[in-house]
Amino acid sequence: MQKKLEAFWHGTLRRPYRLAKTYDSGDGPAVVLLHGLGRSARVWQEVIQLLSDQPVPCRAVAYDLLGFGASPKPARISYTVDDHAAAVIAQLQRLGRSKPVVLVGHSMGCLVAVRVAKLRPDLVQHLVLYEMPVYEGLPEKWRYKTRLNIYFRLYEWISRQNPSFDELNQRFKERLSTKIVGTELTAETWQPFVKSLKNTIMKQSAAQDLPTLPMPADIIYGSRDVLVIRGKVHQVLGLDSKLVTLHTIKERHVISRQASAFIVDRIQQALTPNT
Numbered sequence: 001m002q003k004k005l006e007a008f009w010h011g012t013l014r015r016p017y018r019l020a021k022t023y024d025s026g027d028g029p030a031v032v033l034l035h036g037l038g039r040s041a042r043v044w045q046e047v048i049q050l051l052s053d054q055p056v057p058c059r060a061v062a063y064d065l066l067g068f069g070a071s072p073k074p075a076r077i078s079y080t081v082d083d084h085a086a087a088v089i090a091q092l093q094r095l096g097r098s099k100p101v102v103l104v105g106h107s108m109g110c111l112v113a114v115r116v117a118k119l120r121p122d123l124v125q126h127l128v129l130y131e132m133p134v135y136e137g138l139p140e141k142w143r144y145k146t147r148l149n150i151y152f153r154l155y156e157w158i159s160r161q162n163p164s165f166d167e168l169n170q171r172f173k174e175r176l177s178t179k180i181v182g183t184e185l186t187a188e189t190w191q192p193f194v195k196s197l198k199n200t201i202m203k204q205s206a207a208q209d210l211p212t213l214p215m216p217a218d219i220i221y222g223s224r225d226v227l228v229i230r231g232k233v234h235q236v237l238g239l240d241s242k243l244v245t246l247h248t249i250k251e252r253h254v255i256s257r258q259a260s261a262f263i264v265d266r267i268q269q270a271l272t273p274n275t
Contacts, residue, residue, distance in 0.1 A: 002245065003047060007034060008111070013271060016086045016089070016090035016127070017066055017072045017074065017090075017179050018071075018072070018087075018090065018091070019063040019064060019065065019066065019071045019072075019087050019088070019090075019091050019207060020041075020064040020069055020070035020071040021059060021061065021062070021063055022040065022041035022062050022063065022064055022069065022070070022093070023041060023044065023048050023060060023062040023240070024043060024059070024060075024061045024062075025052065025059070025060055025216075026051065026052055026057060026058055026060050027057060027059055028056070028057035028058040028059055028271075029058050029059065029099060029101070029102065029271055030058070030061060030095055030099075030101040030102070031051065031059065031060050031061065031101065031102045031104060031267055031271075032058045032061050032062070032063070032088075032091075032092065032095075032101045032102070032103050032104065033047065033048075033060070033061070033062040033063075033104045033105075033106075033108075033111075034062075034063065034065060034088065034103070034104065034105045034106070034109030034112050034113055035064070035065060035068070035069075036105075036106045036107030036108045036109050036131075037060070037107060037108040037184055037193065037196055037197060037199050037200075038068065038189065038193045039069075039106075040064050040068055040070075041062035041064050041069055041137075042069070043062055043106065043255050044060075044062045044255070046255070046257060046260040046264055047060075047104075047260045047264055048060045048062065050260055050261060050264040051086065051264055051267065054264065054268055056268050056271045056272055058102075058267070058271055061095065063088065063091055065078055065087070065088075065108075065109065065112065065194075066079065066083060066084050066086055066087045066192070067160050067191075067192025067193070067196060068136055068189055068193075071087075073188050073189065073191075075191065077195075078195055078199050079195035079196040079199055079200060079201070080199040080200060081111055081112060081199070081200045081205055082115065082119075083199075084112040084115070084196070084200060085112055085115040085116045085119055088112060088113075088116050089119065089120050089123065089211065091245065091275045092106055092116070092120070092123045093123070099125070100123050100125035100215075101123065101124060101125065102124075102126045102127075102128065102267055102270045102271060103116060103117065103124045103127055104127075104128040104129075104130070104263065104267065105127075105128070105129050105130065105132070106131055106255055107130075107131050107132070107133060107228075107253065108200055110129040110130065110131070110132035110133070110206070111132065111133070111200055111204050111207055112191050112200070112202065113114055113127055113129060114127065114129070114132075114205075114206045114209050114210055114213070115205060115206070115209060116211070117162070117203075117213050117215060118209040118213060121213065121214055121215060124215055125215055125270070126215055126216050126217070126218075126270035127213070127215060127217035127218070128217075128218045128220070128263060128266045128267055128270065129217060129218065129219045129220065130220045130255070130259065130263055131220070131221065131222060131225055131228050132206065132219060132221075132228070133201060133228050134204070134206050134207055134210075134228075135152075135201075135202075135204065135207075152202065155268075156202075158210050182213055185233030188265055210239055210244075211238050211239055212244070214243075215243070216243050216244070216245075217243060217244050217245070218244075218245050218247060218257075218266040218269075218270070219244060219245070219246050219247065220247045220248075220249065220263065220266070221246075221248050221249075222246070222248075222250070222251030222252055222253065222256070222259070223247055223248055223249070223250050223251070224233075224251060224252045225251065225252055225253045228253065233244045247262070249262055
């Protein structure tokens, strides 16, 4: 009965799933944080702590994305960027705020944030995108092609694996723990992980969506990140330099203390009037 009800409510009626809200603290303009692939909202703990002690107050909200953390993990969906975006949009509407939010993403969370901004620009006033894995629209140079080939061979290998996480658990940890930084995979999140990798990261829409967005964006890359190709993204994708600011910091594909402080600084700038 429960499965039939879920199929009717979310399938037939297309009602979005409700995401788990891991953090919701502070008062002021809303800042919403979206984590990366295979993680949960807990990765934002330090960012949220830093936001609580800033000159410009805000309400910091962090959700577990669909399929991860404490959020629903439906088997029936494909975990496309639109699946993820629909769930986030529903949560933004439930916040009850008249003003649009500052939307912050890490890794895959950036791709979801961009899609949300594309579908509902009225809900987003500013984007802060840390370690966004844009793999389309890059220059036709051998170094880009070589790295892209490595990434996609790795991603395709993961997506072809047996669906039983228990059987893969040891081998996955041994072969990929050093390549996919900080994943928090379990038997429950294995399928959402594989499907999100295939249908949100490998089949992404960010390169097409970014040039059309009307709101400002800070794009932040780590010079030591081996999972993301950094570069002059705003030039490659034809982005408006008046709206997009590109930053590079000495970081890997993690939200470290240094990265947290930098992200918080960009959020504060976004919340400060006339900047």
